Amino acid sequence: MSGDPGEEYWMKELAAGTNREYIYKYFIQEAKRLNARNEDFDLQKLFDTDDEGRRVLYCMPESIGDIFMSTSLFKSIKKLYPDKNLYVATKPEYFEVLAANKYVHKVIPYIDSYMKDELRMTGQQNHKGYVDVLYLPFYGTQRIINYLSKDKIDIELNE
16 A cells, blocks of 8 residues: 555455445546636735736746746846736746746746636736736647657757
8 A cells, every 4th residue: 555545545445345436436526526616716816916917927837947947038037027026837846946036026836727828817808817928938848749850850059
């Protein structure tokens, strides 16, 4: 056993003869319940209350290397938007990489179901949105295959 009480419980249930279909349906129902609870999440709580209309959100949910490389952009973003607060959204396990960055106002958890939706984040129709500027650079590098080739490609770095 792994030492996880939940896993131990369900392994005992299986060993006792509990119907696998019942367990499967239980997990589906529980996932739906948790998803519904997440829909009620108030995204506004992640942002400071005193900077509405002055927010830039940079999203890089994963890959410690991508997050570290992203830090080189923050000075330019702050220069471009000097009166706005730069928020960075990522997974909590990467918060430390950004903790001491002087250009970052606040590091917040990345929530995929909200933050990849540009219209929700920046506003549409009667919804004012949460941020004024939204950067989603991970989409081109982590979610979309944007370059494939069967041929050998030689690329040189010009100095």
